[in-house]
Amino acid sequence: MPPPPVTAADRGREVRQRLLRAGAALIAERGWSGVSTRAVAERAQVGPGLVHYHFASLGALLTQAALGTIEALTQEMTAMLAAAATPEEALEGVLGALDTYPGTDPTSLLFIETYLAATRDEELMRGVAAIISTAREELAGRLDDHGVPRPQETAAVLLAALDGLMLHRTAVPEPASGAVSPVLRRLLTDPGIDASTTPRRANP
Amino acid sequence: MPPPPVTAADRGREVRQRLLRAGAALIAERGWSGVSTRAVAERAQVGPGLVHYHFASLGALLTQAALGTIEALTQEMTAMLAAAATPEEALEGVLGALDTYPGTDPTSLLFIETYLAATRDEELMRGVAAIISTAREELAGRLDDHGVPRPQETAAVLLAALDGLMLHRTAVPEPASGAVSPVLRRLLTDPGIDASTTPRRANP
């Protein structure tokens, strides 16, 4: 067999990945604007000058690190939705995740930091919008399969509640831990009296 | 009548208020860690050294500015809830606010920036937790008047959805603007089949 040739470019790519992981971890720990080039290099165990060899700027590194992390997680969620045998099972997965989400884990903080940073960075904004829109479309499709009315708006509210709960759990403890999913599940039941505005589904 | 004596201490308090307002505005514009002492002083139209005369540190100024703004707004909300003639009217006000919330206004960004900064500042965390807990209790009380089941959890979800929608609207446009309140209103209707966990209200 051919011995695996570890070229310099290979090692370079590996170092590049270490830098991205270090950047993502530091965004969660210290906040987007609390990350410095030297801190990233130190955590990745490389020299301080390497950051600007692999990336045009610190902002470019953070953008790639954050978008990569967010995209991987949303794809994980949509894959879970697609793998579920029934729509009900898929939705149970989403609602169950809401109960177990700690809110103070690094991933949640990375999400929120990135949302906020995107407010002041147009390129980052486009990346975030694309990822979230895709996830929302996927979820809305599943909700429609389930027969939930207004799937688009319901998906938006569900995802917003997810991120909002992340945000709140960083500061305020839940009144009763693990008890929000029964509340949100009510969003998915058809009350049959939803005639306040123009309905998308015909009511026979 | 006695002429209003404008003492030096009065002018000092007025400047102090200007500094707090400038700090709050800059938190929303540039982010919590993007605010500098010189920027605050410039916006408040005072000398650069005045910040550390009125406040022990820049962090102390930002903490007071953010908590003051948040507390004023939540008190405004609870006052609106208390002033409503009927519980239904109060809830309509909350839900209507959801539809009109732009999400990109300075106040929304200030909220989210403060949540996030509180993650890394214990004193700020205590202040935020106290304010949000009070608002949630108030809202839960109104929900209970309305007969909504699980008022505590529902209030938590409503407030989380509010903040989450703020967060999302900064990045992703709503699929159909002004259409989330019918979805959330479904949270407040009793489906009557909520027997998945132990209910707080007896079901006769």
Added chain:
DNA sequence: AGACGGCTTGGGCATACGCCCAAGGCGACT
């Protein structure tokens, strides 16, 4: 009128930052 005290100013110090650069290392091709 003179002294006092709180308010305000602008500059200065030490530090940390982003980005750049000359020099070295090390494996892959001719």
Added chain:
DNA sequence: AGTCGCCTTGGGCGTATGCCCAAGCCGTCT
């Protein structure tokens, strides 16, 4: 074996920051 090219290093420059401080201003009280 020699040359080349990519990767890596540590230091340096200019800038901005938080906090401090000596000096000045201006009403108030004795």
